[in-house]
Amino acid sequence: MITPEQIEDWIKEVEERPSSAPLIVRFIANRLRDLSSRNEELLNENIALSTGSKVEEYEQRIANLEYQLELLRRQLGGELPTGTVVSKAETLSLVIFNTLGQVLRTEFEIEGLETGSLTAQLKDACGEDGLPPRLLVTSPHEELLFVFDTGRTVTRAVSQIPAVESSKLDWHQAALVEPQSGEELAALLPVGKMALFDLCTQASRRGCIKRMMRSAFEKHIARNYIGTGIKAKPDATCSLWLCNKDDRFVMASREGFLLTLDVNDMPYNVEEAIRLSPTDHIVTSFTLNQKPSILILTQNGKAIHRDAGWLEPALSFTSRGQPVFSASRRAAGVRVAGAAAVGEDDWGTALFRDGTLRTYHLNDLLAAGSVGSKDQDPEILAFTAFELTR
Amino acid sequence: MPLKVGIDFGTSNSGVAVSDGSKVQLLPVDPKNITPEVVKTILYVTRDQKAFIGQEAVDLYYRQNIGRRRRFVKKRVGEIDYFGGDMFYVTDVFTLVDELMPGRLLQFLKTALRTSGYDGTIIFDHYYTVSDLVTLYLRDLKQRAETLLGETIHGVTLGRPVKFAKTPEQDRLSEERLRSAAYAAGFKEVDFELEPIAAALFYELTLQKPENVLIFDFGGGTLDITIMRLGDPGSRKVYANDGVDIAGSDFDRAIIKKRMLRHFGKGQVDHLHEISLLVDAVSDWMTLPDLGTPKARWQLTQAIADGHAPARLKTLETLIFNDMAFSFYNAVEQAKIQLSSQGAAVIQLSENNMALWELYTRRQFEKDIREYREQIEEVLLNTIAASGLELEQIDAVVKTGGSSNVPAFSQMLAGIFGADRVKSSNAFSSVTAGLGLRAAGKSL
Numbered sequence: 001m002i003t004p005e006q007i008e009d010w011i012k013e014v015e016e017r018p019s020s021a022p023l024i025v026r027f028i029a030n031r032l033r034d035l036s037s038r039n040e041e042l043l044n045e046n047i048a049l050s051t052g053s054k055v056e057e058y059e060q061r062i063a064n065l066e067y068q069l070e071l072l073r074r075q076l077g078g079e080l081p082t083g084t085v086v087s088k089a090e091t092l093s094l095v096i097f098n099t100l101g102q103v104l105r106t107e108f109e110i111e112g113l114e115t116g117s118l119t120a121q122l123k124d125a126c127g128e129d130g131l132p133p134r135l136l137v138t139s140p141h142e143e144l145l146f147v148f149d150t151g152r153t154v155t156r157a158v159s160q161i162p163a164v165e166s167s168k169l170d171w172h173q174a175a176l177v178e179p180q181s182g183e184e185l186a187a188l189l190p191v192g193k194m195a196l197f198d199l200c201t202q203a204s205r206r207g208c209i210k211r212m213m214r215s216a217f218e219k220h221i222a223r224n225y226i227g228t229g230i231k232a233k234p235d236a237t238c239s240l241w242l243c244n245k246d247d248r249f250v251m252a253s254r255e256g257f258l259l260t261l262d263v264n265d266m267p268y269n270v271e272e273a274i275r276l277s278p279t280d281h282i283v284t285s286f287t288l289n290q291k292p293s294i295l296i297l298t299q300n301g302k303a304i305h306r307d308a309g310w311l312e313p314a315l316s317f318t319s320r321g322q323p324v325f326s327a328s329r330r331a332a333g334v335r336v337a338g339a340a341a342v343g344e345d346d347w348g349t350a351l352f353r354d355g356t357l358r359t360y361h362l363n364d365l366l367a368a369g370s371v372g373s374k375d376q377d378p379e380i381l382a383f384t385a386f387e388l389t390r
Numbered sequence: 391m392p393l394k395v396g397i398d399f400g401t402s403n404s405g406v407a408v409s410d411g412s413k414v415q416l417l418p419v420d421p422k423n424i425t426p427e428v429v430k431t432i433l434y435v436t437r438d439q440k441a442f443i444g445q446e447a448v449d450l451y452y453r454q455n456i457g458r459r460r461r462f463v464k465k466r467v468g469e470i471d472y473f474g475g476d477m478f479y480v481t482d483v484f485t486l487v488d489e490l491m492p493g494r495l496l497q498f499l500k501t502a503l504r505t506s507g508y509d510g511t512i513i514f515d516h517y518y519t520v521s522d523l524v525t526l527y528l529r530d531l532k533q534r535a536e537t538l539l540g541e542t543i544h545g546v547t548l549g550r551p552v553k554f555a556k557t558p559e560q561d562r563l564s565e566e567r568l569r570s571a572a573y574a575a576g577f578k579e580v581d582f583e584l585e586p587i588a589a590a591l592f593y594e595l596t597l598q599k600p601e602n603v604l605i606f607d608f609g610g611g612t613l614d615i616t617i618m619r620l621g622d623p624g625s626r627k628v629y630a631n632d633g634v635d636i637a638g639s640d641f642d643r644a645i646i647k648k649r650m651l652r653h654f655g656k657g658q659v660d661h662l663h664e665i666s667l668l669v670d671a672v673s674d675w676m677t678l679p680d681l682g683t684p685k686a687r688w689q690l691t692q693a694i695a696d697g698h699a700p701a702r703l704k705t706l707e708t709l710i711f712n713d714m715a716f717s718f719y720n721a722v723e724q725a726k727i728q729l730s731s732q733g734a735a736v737i738q739l740s741e742n743n744m745a746l747w748e749l750y751t752r753r754q755f756e757k758d759i760r761e762y763r764e765q766i767e768e769v770l771l772n773t774i775a776a777s778g779l780e781l782e783q784i785d786a787v788v789k790t791g792g793s794s795n796v797p798a799f800s801q802m803l804a805g806i807f808g809a810d811r812v813k814s815s816n817a818f819s820s821v822t823a824g825l826g827l828r829a830a831g832k833s834l
Contacts, residue, residue, distance in 0.1 A: 006749070013733055013751035020733025020751065027736050027749050038745075100463060128463065128489070176461060181486055181685035184464075 064157070064192070067141040071193055092386075093140045093158050094120060094166075094349060094357065098133040099184040102174035105158065106166040107140070108359070110347070110388060115361040116371070120166035122355040125381055127171045132381035134188070135357075137349055142192040145221060146177045149186040149236035151228040153221055169355075189240040194218070197242040199263060202226070203251050203285035206235040207259070207274035211266040214242075231272055243287040250311065251285035252296060252339035255330055257321030260311040263287065273317045283336050291341035295362060295385065296324050297350065299337045301371040301378040308341070338383025346387045353379035392544030394579065395535060396588070396825025399528070399548055399568065401500045401611025402638060402792065403428045403818055406535045407826025414592070414826045416819050419534040420444040428818045431500065431610075433527050435513050436493040441526040447495065448716075454492040455713040456741070462486045462684050486683055495716060498639065499524055501611050504555040504564040524571035532575055545579030546572055547829040549588050549821055551612040553633035585609075586616035586631065588824030589790045593815055595827075597621040601785035602629070604774070606803065607821065609791035610638040615770055617777040617784065629777035634769045636762050638793040642722050644758045645750070646673045650722065650737065653746050654706040658699040664689050665698070668706060678715040687711060705744055712742045729755050730795040756798045763798055770806070781807065790815040 014021045096104040106120050113119075127133055138144075138158060146154045154177055161175045179185060189200075200217045203209050208230050212220065220226040229237040243249070247263045251274070259274040266273075276282075288294070288308050296304040304324055312322060325334055340348070342362050349359045350371060360371065362385065371378060395417075396407045405428055406417045418426030422445035434447035442450050465487045471480050494513045502508055502520045510519035518526075536543055554564040565582065572580040586605040593603065600621035607614040616631040652658075654672055659665045668686060671677055690707045694700045709718060721737050728735035729752045739746040756763075774781065787807050789800070794814070803812045816823070 009751060009754050010734075010749060013753040016753055017733045023732055024734045024749065024751070027734060031736075031747060031749075100461070102461075178684050178687070179462070180688045181683055182464065182484070183684075 060159070064141050064143070067139070068192055068195065072196060091140060093138050093142075093163070095136040095138060095144070095158065095161070095188070096122065096133050096169070096351070096357075097136075097146075097177075097185060097188055098127045098171075099129045099131055099186070100127070101146075101177040101179045101185045102127065102171055103146075103161055103177055104169050104171070104174045105161040105163050106169060107163050108166055110359075113359060115364040116358055118356055119349060119359045120169055120357040122169040122351065122357060124171060125351060125353055125355040129184075133351065135349055135351055135382045135384040136188055136190070137347075137384055137386040138190050139192070142190045145189045145191045145240070146185060147187045147189065147226060147237055147240060148179055148183045149228065150180070150183050151225050151237075152180065152183065153224050153226055155191070155221065169357075184236065186237040187240050189242070191221070191242070194242060198244045199242070201241045201243060201249055201263065201266060201285060201287070202229040202237055203239045203241075203282055204230045204235050204270075205238045205281040206230070207251070207253070207272055207276050207282055208235060208270050209249070209251070209261075209266055209273045209285075210270045211263060211268060227270075229270055231270055238282055239285040241286050243289065247287040247289060248308075248311070248313070249285065249287050250294065250339075250341070251282050252324075252336050253280050253321065254283050254335050255280040256296075256298075256324045256334065256336050258294075258296075258311065258324055258339075259319060259321040260313045262313055265313070271317055273314070273319075275318055275320050284339055286339070286341055288341045291343050293342060294339060295342045295348070295366070296339040297337050297348070297371070297380060297383045298325070299335045299380050301380055302334070303365050303368070303370055305366050337380040338385075340383075340385035342385050343387065346385050348383060348385040350380050351382040353381060392579075393539065393541055394545035394547065394829040395543055396547045396583075396822060396827070396829040397528070397531065397549070398585065398588070398822040398825055399500060399524070400431055400609055400821075401498060402431055402609065404431050404527075404531065405429065405819060405822035406531060407819075407822045407829075408535075408539065409823075409826040409830040411827070411830045414595075414823045414830075416822060416826070417535050417538050419531060419538065420446075422446055422449065425818065427822075429531065431497065431527070433496045433499060433523060434493050435496070435518075435526070437491070437514050439514065439516055441530060443527050443530045451493065451495045451716060455495075456717075458492070458713065459490050460488045460682060460711070461490045463489050486685075488682065496523060498611070499527060501639070503567045504560060504635075506555075506560050506563075519567075521567045521571040521574065524568060525574040528572055528575035528577075532577065543577065545581075545829070546577045547825050548572060548580065548582050549585040549825050550582045551633055552584050552586065552614040552616065552631045553612070553635070556635070583825055583828045584614070584616065584631065585821045586614045586790075587618070587628070588822075588828055589788065589815060589820045590616065590618055590620055590824065591827045592820045592824040593788050594620045600625065602779060602783055604784050604787045604807075606770075606787060606789045606794055606799075607791050608637060608789070608794040608796075608799065609821075610793070611635065612637055613766060613769070613791075613793070615773045617773060617779065629779060630773050632769055632773040632776070634765065636765060637791075638723075638726070640762060641726055641755075641759050641793070641796070642719065643673050644762070645722050645726060645737075645755065646719075648758045649748055649750060649754065650746075653702060653748065654709065655699045655702040658702065659693065662693055662698060665693050665703065668710070672706070672709070672718075678710060682710045682713075701745075705746060708742050708744050709739075714739065714742065714744070717741070718746075725750055726755065727792075727795075730797060752797065759796075759798065763802065766799070767802055770802075785811065787812045788815050788820075789813070790820040792818060 010024055091107045094106050108119050140158050142158045144156055164173050198214055200212045243263055249261045249263050251259050293307050344363045346362045348362050351357050398405050406419050408415050416427040420426050420429035429444040432447045434442045434451050464484045467483050467485045469480050469482050532543055554561045569580050586607040589605050589607050603620050605616045612633055612635050614633040617629040619627040654669050656669050671681055690703055694703050725735035725737045734751045737748040737750055787803050
């Protein structure tokens with residue numbers, strides 16, 4: 001903006017030094033020429049916006065809404081259980097993220113995929129933060145909620161994250177959901193189907209939990225802040241899950257303890273729900289969602305299968321949880337890499353230490369009892385399960 | 391005979407000269423520069439600890455930095471002990487580091503030499519003292535000169551301001567830092583000459599008869615005034631000398647503070663404390679790249695979304711996050727230089743959708759630096775008084791240094807001495823040439 005004082009200054013310069021006048025006139029004339037040309041460009045852009053470009057954006061949003069409507073229709077018709085669900089017909093998106101906010105996405109087809117076959121290859125599995133990344137298999141039409149350890153949230157459509165060639169996944173190609181000063185990316189939750197659920201659960205690494213009514217959760221997301229979900233630092237949120245009222249909540253610790261609670265018994269305020277040893281932490285949390293069983297995958301590739309009936313809801317918040325393997329195996333270094341509520345037709349994807357990502361049909365995995373890798377000594381860093389619909 | 395050169399290590403520009411005692415040759419040490427005999431005092435250190443100087447440093451900086459990506463990671467920088475609740479605690483201290491930063495650009499190394507409390511800086515995990523940084527610069531300069539001359543350089547005569555710093559202790563420290571840097575750069579023999587005296591030696595080559603001369607050496611970092619008798623090697627004499635640390639970089643800062651900050655939201659976002667601090671930091675370009683943190687970006691994004699001067703804050707965001715600081719300061723400096731020969735200049739940045747445009751007149755510039763002009767006039771008159779000479783006894787006033795071309799100071803000198811006695815020496819080369827003569831054994 002040009003102020004009257006500036007114009008006055010130019011006039012005084014000309015009065016004081018008339019030789020400056022031609023130069024000042026030339027500068028102002030050049031500026032006017034540039035501005036009028038820019039003005040025309042902006043007018044053209046306005047016309048394009050009001051006619052063409054916006055249409056494409058709206059079409060994308062309509063496709064997303066139609067997808068959510070379809071899910072809702074199936075839900076009401078009893079065809080579709082809740083959980084991480086992807087249509088068999090579509091290309092699947094495998095999302096890999098770490099605490100630095102780096103997010104990789106690759107696409108793969110499930111049709112014709114053999115169990116245990118190579119889905120993707122990640123260079124430098126642990127990335128630059130030195131920690132195992134986490135996985136999510138979802139639909140390209142989903143909306144993702146990125147949750148930072150400060151409680152701040154960012155929402156982004158899966159389709160907005162550029163897809164990278166599956167054989168050459170590299171953290172240098174990752175999209176960045178930029179943390180603020182001192183922040184770390186803590187969890188990721190698909191929220192495209194949020195309207196179908198009553199509640200959202202939040203669990204922290206040190207076993208703090210809380211639940212949020214969906215209406216409150218929606219308001220929190222609108223304000224980009226859902227709360228830290230912890231009692232004290234350096235604890236941090238590690239998992240969020242959408243569920244309904246009469247569901248059963250499960251969280252699994254690294255050293256092999258499961259804590260089960262009826263969702264209705266979960267607190268609205270953050271409470272520490274399990275007594276973990278100083279070296280232990282929560283790996284994941286989920287709800288049963290009418291699934292018949294749970295699967296726990298250990299870091300050395302063993303698949304531990306338990307019927308849902310085996311889970312005993314904790315009677316108090318001072319429980320140590322149910323052990324899923326013996327103390328001797330724990331002492332020998334066996335640890336949980338991932339866990340999920342599963343059905344026989346579900347699928348799961350595991351990330352190995354060497355950066356390979358393999359996808360398994362869980363029926364085959366449960367029958368074999370372990371990941372059937374050709375590796376002699378596989379080390380699994382992360383695991384996620386998902387369900388396919390027709 | 392071992393080869394010795396003269397080096398003017400200036401705040402903004404440097405140069406190398408060699409002489410046989412009667413003739414002096416300025417070496418074209420920066421072939422990429424418009425004037426190859428002048429090399430910008432700019433150092434660029436890349437992530438692999440390689441150092442570049444002059445125009446090469448500027449070009450590489452632009453190539454690697456403009457519009458680049460950033461990725462901040464938390465990095466442990468140490469730990470602190472503190473006492474609270476009858477207990478001692480130790481806690482780790484972390485900082486956010488842009489791990490994609492390809493290099494670090496450093497300017498005003500000479501000013502850093504005299505800055506007390508500034509001992510050095512960490513560049514990509516490597517700690518450099520101020521002397522280390524100057525060593526990198528001088529080593530490259532020495533190698534370039536040796537390539538041109540085809541032989542090894544043994545010694546150097548370095549220029550130094552009359553007053554390097556405000557106190558004698560700081561003055562000694564500054565000279566020692568420069569001396570140790572020169573030794574570390576590979577010079578076996580290092581001595582110093584005052585910059586105005588070097589300029590005087592060069593001017594003396596043009597004299598037919600002895601004269602009382604006032605050297606007005608006004609560069610990028612300091613103003614040095616020396617009054618001496620020249621022209622007869624048997625009766626050379628320094629009557630008085632003095633200096634003040636006002637110069638070109640202060641004028642650039644004055645222009646930015648008084649004219650440019652409003653383009654970044656000054657006056658409109660003063661109630662937003664954090665944003666206001668970012669705006670004020672624009673006048674110090676060395677710190678500006680460090681402000682490009684995720685926190686700052688978040689604050690700017692929020693303020694823009696909330697409708698606080700969005701266009702201006704967007705300009706600020708572009709300046710910080712596209713590494714445009716150096717381009718911006720260059721634009722300001724260029725406009726200032728243009729005002730030495732014309733009545734108006736435009737400061738403009740249009741890259742990366744910036745729409746910064748300021749028509750700046752000489753009248754405005756003279757108003758903005760009036761305070762400095764008054765201080766300089768006072769130092770000048772005090773130096774003349776200390777020399778014991780009457781104004782009429784000073785035969786010539788020799789201007790040298792880039793800032794001596796500012797018309798306000800030419801007019802000031804002409805007003806005091808009369809226009810016919812004010813002479814211009816080569817603004818960027820007379821000190822270098824004089825140091826070359828001094829290195830060849832010529833002295834006052």
